[in-house]
Amino acid sequence: MTTASSADHPTRRDFLFVATGAAAAVGAAATVWPLVAQMNPDAATIAAGAPIQVDLAPIAEGQDIKVFWRGKPIYISHRTKKQIQEAQSVALSSLPDPQPDSARVKAGHDQWLVVIGICTHLGCIPIAHEGNYDGFFCPCHGSQYDSSGRIRQGPAPANLAVPPYAFLSDTKIQIG
Amino acid sequence: MSGPSDFQPSNPALKWIERRLPIFGLIHSSFVAYPTPRNLNYWWTFGAILSMMLALQILTGVILAMHYTPHADLAFKSVELIVRDVNYGWLLRNMHACGASMFFFAVYIHMFRGLYYGSYKEPREVLWILGVIIYLLMMATGFMGYVLPWGQMSFWGATVITNLFSAVPYFGESIVTLLWGGYSVGNPTLNRFFSLHYLLPFVIAGVVVLHVWALHVAGQNNPAGVEPKTEKDTVPFTPHATIKDMFGVSCFLIFFAWFIFYMPNYLGDADNYIPANPGVTPAHIVPEWYYLPFYAILRSIPNKLAGVVAMFSAIIILCFLPWLDSARTRSSKYRPLAKQFFWIFVVVCILLGYLGSQPPEGIYVIAGRILTVCYFAYFLIVLPLLARIETPRPLPNSIADDVLAKSKGRAATAASMLLALVVAGGLFAGSTQNAKAEEGGDTPPAQSWSFSGPFGKYDRGSLQRGLKVYKEVCSACHSLNYIAFRNLADPGGPGYSEAQAAAFAAEYKIKDGPNDQGEMFERPGRTADYFPAPFPNEQAAAAANGGKAPPDLSLMTKARSYKRGFPQFVFDFFTQYQEQGPDYLDAVLQGFEDKPPAGVTVPEGTYYNKYFPGHAIKMPKPLSDGQVTFDDGAPATVKQYAHDVTTFLMWTAEPRLEERKRIGMQVFVFLIIFALLMYFTKRKVWAGAH
Missing domain, CATH: 1.20.5 (Single alpha-helices involved in coiled-coils or other helix-helix interfaces)
Structure with a gap:
């Protein structure tokens, strides 16, 4: 050869x-x-993921609602004065994923916390108004989030994500 | 697979595996060193083509199953959503649907090749019988796959084929009920057919392994029909057969791509774009082309049980072929009489296929009976008789001798190839034509459409005007269920912007809910919404329209057709003509006449239409001059309206047409270059072998 x-x-x-x-x-x-x-989302799924509008007027202080956007549960909490106080006063250095409360809500709308209700550990849905931090408690592996949705305790590595949203008026937001 | 291999990999890791599982030796001895007769012609590449097709069908099938919903209420829609919304869904569906036809086309060539060259004779009987089993499994798989889209032909094909078993004495009805899982073909039937359609290809793959195993034990037959004697008679499988097979595959892919990208519905039936309706049977039930010869045999026998028995016997008889034909000479090349009868048999099969597509009346029935007798006579009389009376021509001493002799007879080979190709093409095209009876409708005149041909594109202005006609006229009665407002902004569509589509959607009131109080409410349309139907349900639509619900228009241009006839449909294959639906629709919209011709009366509540089958249409004349005003100055005539709304409805039926044709052109350029490269590579590789 x-x-x-x-x-x-x-x-x-x-x-x-x-x-x-x-x-x-x-x-x-x-x-x-x-x-x-072909495995990527099809055109109908993408179209169904368009922004949604939510009316905040019926949500009383201390209450929260769960809406779905792109198949994900979004918690919208009308926080109490106490919750806002707690969220703003905590020392950032003590947080696993340091982020001030002001970075997680829209300026002038401190009472509204809008977060994606999916635990950053392995994707379970945390329960609102449970746990030691006046926020969320994930029943799967015990992660605890505070009234700003920040991780405080447990295996989750990061804070609850904040979805893209904007205030259309004082009582109406658009998510997405 | 013949004896232990002495192959040893040089890589230590592979050596380690080889000592524990000699898989590399197996591959090497089966597909690399395996001696293959050096005189094989291109008919032998169909084995590789079939392996490729099986792999491709399984691959595309597994993918389609990710998006398909096997439920009687959702199956039809899910197939449409695959074609419209899934990324490249149209491509995968066309590959799978046309792939089934290509698979059968290749298997028929493979079988006729075996028949001609006597590949079923000793010692290859088991190899041949395994092949017949694969063929039977393919038929079952193909049939059940055809049921899955749950169109009219799916449903009625399933009904007719399962009813074959009702011919069984005593147990017939029970067997059919068992097959259906109900009192008629329904959701349970669809579910089990889906399950089995997923299973059987893997069974086929298993039998293919046995088929290849048996092949490698007995060795390949060859055109001379004499066994290899010395090393000079064979060449190693790799690279010689591998490269030749790949060249054959790339040529076959060109043929395949013609259907996928340009003629996806040529082999299908327009009726299958109408959702299954258990209350209405299509005027002519015709199976897919690859079953037509057997369907013709079934219909030729006037007795139900005997017909079913004859049909199955026509396939089972192949299993006995090795013993029916006891001639010692394998190849028909050296059997002057057998060669002629073989070609007669091929013609008989083609004609049976043609008859299977025609309505069972008059001359067709008689011809069907004669040809059925001919079919069985070939196996039961001709072949056994020839084995006794025929004097074969002298065989070459060896394959090497055959190769030397052949270099002179090239022209004859080329001529026979050409003839065979023409016949095969005729078989293919001839059997595809389905029996669409005209039933007294005039043939629509062929129109010129911007979307026809390999470079076809939709005329944006025409689409926009057509949308206006639909919105202002047709939408009063006809729904457009598969079109969402967002589609108006899709590339290849009417060319609106996202904002224009949103504004268009907002003009509609869409029913939504329930809200937090549990009530339904109306809101302005969004782009994700679909065109709302004019009636809340089919009963309301029927009640408001003289007892017959106006059909949904989304797929109308693909769900209607008319008979092209022989030889027109053969030319259609080459000219890519497939605008029967648009031509028909355009003609019907213009075909209304206030006064039926003398001597013709139409029933009360119907209207005379020149092109509608039977002439009596329930729809009153929908369009009249000046009814819709166009902003772009196009004439406000019925002719213009009909043309535009038909163009629009072609788009609603085939929204991915432009993408399909554009990608098709790219694929064609690539495949032709690739086939040429393969051809020259093949010549280089074989240069030393000749």
Whole structure:
């Protein structure tokens, strides 16, 4: 065989083999693309994930409601003075995931906490108004969140996520 | 797979595995060193093509099952959602649906090849019988897959085929009830068919392993039909057969892609775009083309039980072929009489397929009976007789001799290839034509559509005007269930912006709820909403429209068709003509006549239409000149309205058409370049072998 010499002096034969192999590789990759891409959300799912509007007027102080956006539960809490006080006064250095309360609510709307109600540990739904921090308690593995939705105790690594939202008026928000 | 391999991998890790599980030796001896006769022609590449098709069907099938809902109320819709909403869903569905036809096309060539070259003869009887079992499993799988979209043909195909078993004496009815899981074809039937349709391909794959095993024990047959004697008669499987097979596969993919991207509905039946309706049977029940010859045999026999027995016998008889044909010469190349009868048999099968697609009346019934006799006579009379009376021509001494002799006879081979291709194409095209009876409707004139042909695109202006006609006229009675407002802003659609689509949606009142008080309420439409139906349910729609609910229009252009006839449908394959639906719709919208022609009366409550089958249509003339005003200055005539609304409805039926044709062109360019590269690579590899 002439493997060594053909490596030194590429022949037309080598070029043909390389070109054919390359074309086969390109074809295979282009075939795999749609086979994998089909797993992404379809157009109907994406359309159903459009922003939603929530009327806050019926939620009394100390109450909270759960709404769904993109299949995720969103907690909207109307916090009491005490809860706001607690959330604002805690020393940031004592938090596992330090974040001031002001970064988690909209300015001028301190009483409204809007968080995605999914535990950052492994995705269970924390229960509101439970635990030692006047916030949320996750029954799965015992993570505890405070009245700002920040992780205080337990295995969860991060604070409850804040979804993108904006106030359309004082009593109406749009999530998404 | 013939004896222990002496292959040893050089990599220590592979060596470690090889000592414990000699899988690399198995692969090496089966697919690398395996000696393959050097005189194989391209008909032998269909084994590889079939393996590829099986893998592709399983792959696309598993993916489609991720999006499909096997429920009588949801199946039809879920298939439409796959095609419309899932990323590349249209591609995967077309690949799977056309793939079934390609699979059968390839298997028929593979079987006829075996028949011609005597590949079923000693010592390959078991190999052949395993092949017949695979074929039977394929038929069962294909049938059950066809039921899954739950259209009219799915439903009535399932009803007719399962009723075959009612011919069984004494137990027939019980067997059919067992198959259905109910008193008629229904949701339980669909569920079990889905389950079995998922299972059987893996059973096929298992039998294919046995088939390949048996092949590698007996060795491949070859066009000369003489066994390899010396090393000069064979070449190693890799690279010779591998590269040749891959060239064959790439050519086959070009043929396959023609259907996927340009003719996805050519082999299907328009009726299957109408959701299953247990109360109405389509005028002509026609199975998929690959069952047509057997369907013709079934219908030729006037007795129910005998017909079913004849149909199954037509397949089972293949199992006995090795013993029915006891001639010692394998290849028909050296059997002057057998060769002629083989081609007659091929023609008989094609004609049976054609008859299977025609209505069972008049001359067709008689012809069907004659051809059924011919079919069985080939196996039961001709082949046994030929084995006794025929004098075969002398065989070459060896395969090497055959190869030397063949270099002279190239032209003859090319001619026979060409003939076979034409016949195969005829079989294919001929059997696809389904029996759409015209029942007294005039043939619609062919229109020129912007979306026809390989570069077809929708005319945006026409789509927008068509939407206006639908909204102002058709939507009073007809729903458009599969179209959401967001689709108006989709690429390849009417070309509106997101904001325009949102504004359009907001003009509609959509029923939503229940709210926190448990009440339904109305709100302005959003882009994610679908076009609301004009009636709350089918009964209300029927009650308001003289007893017959106006059909949903989303799929209308694909759910209607008319008979093209021979030889027109053969040309259609090459010209990519598939606008029967739009032509028909356009014609019907313009085909109303105030006064039926002399001597024709239509029943009370119906209207005379030149193009409607039977001429008596329940829909009153929907469009008249000046009814809708267009902003762009297009003429306010019925002709224009009909053209525009038909274009719009083609888009609602096939919203991904532009994407399909665009990607199709890219795939074609690639496949042709790739096939050429494969061809030259194959020549290089084989240069040393000749």
